[in-house]
Amino acid sequence: MPEVRPGVILHPEALDRDAQVALLGALQAALRDAPVFTPTMPRTGTPFSVRMSNLGPLGWVSDLQGYRYQATHPDTGRPWPAMPDVLLDLWRDLTGYPQAPEACLINIYEGTARMGLHQDRDEQDLDAPVLSVSLGDTGVFRIGGTSRRDPTRSFRLKSGDVLVLGGESRLAFHGIDRVIPGSSSLLPEGGRINLTLRRVTRQQAAAEPSS
Numbered sequence: 001m002p003e004v005r006p007g008v009i010l011h012p013e014a015l016d017r018d019a020q021v022a023l024l025g026a027l028q029a030a031l032r033d034a035p036v037f038t039p040t041m042p043r044t045g046t047p048f049s050v051r052m053s054n055l056g057p058l059g060w061v062s063d064l065q066g067y068r069y070q071a072t073h074p075d076t077g078r079p080w081p082a083m084p085d086v087l088l089d090l091w092r093d094l095t096g097y098p099q100a101p102e103a104c105l106i107n108i109y110e111g112t113a114r115m116g117l118h119q120d121r122d123e124q125d126l127d128a129p130v131l132s133v134s135l136g137d138t139g140v141f142r143i144g145g146t147s148r149r150d151p152t153r154s155f156r157l158k159s160g161d162v163l164v165l166g167g168e169s170r171l172a173f174h175g176i177d178r179v180i181p182g183s184s185s186l187l188p189e190g191g192r193i194n195l196t197l198r199r200v201t202r203q204q205a206a207a208e209p210s211s
């Protein structure tokens, strides 16, 4: 699989069209239970252009209080829906990481939504890679190094592509410059859905043997 740069592996069309359609169906059902919400920037309260929801034991949220993971939906107070098996299988097969992902952030890009350069660093377990699945219109993904000033490059993420960010790129700055309208027929209304799977907590250290 092409290593775009050290620690960044692109798996083009890891999900074929049938698998994308099946995953989309599972997402639509989950979003009825955990409706999309508009996160806001800590301190300023400026809304993100991307709307979000989550699957799994923990979900990522952002509001005036800051960025964090929590076990329940900020509006409904209910636990997040489970991650479908296809996502758990992708994680196992493409990361090989021994622990299961705990959070699947659903990013919904409509219209001119984009995501500025940032690091994923709200997790305690930074040894686990981040795995992201793209569905719908092509996203122009930009990635640099671990300093905001490092040079960046961009490449396209198409529907069904899976990107794994790990190793020396686990803390690389990255974002989505734009989504290319009309580039996929998967989503009837157009736009892009990104699923970002992460391990959040560190595995408990094994208990000391009692003497």
Ligand SMILES: O=C(O)CCC(=O)C(=O)O
Pocket (backbone or CB within 6 Å): 105, 107, 115, 120, 132, 139, 141, 157, 174, 175, 176, 194, 196
């Ligand atoms: O939409 C994408 O491909 C990137 C999403 C992302 O970087 C994030 O949710 O942290």
Ligand SMILES: [Fe+2]
Pocket (backbone or CB within 6 Å): 118, 119, 120, 174
């Ligand atoms: Fe990210």
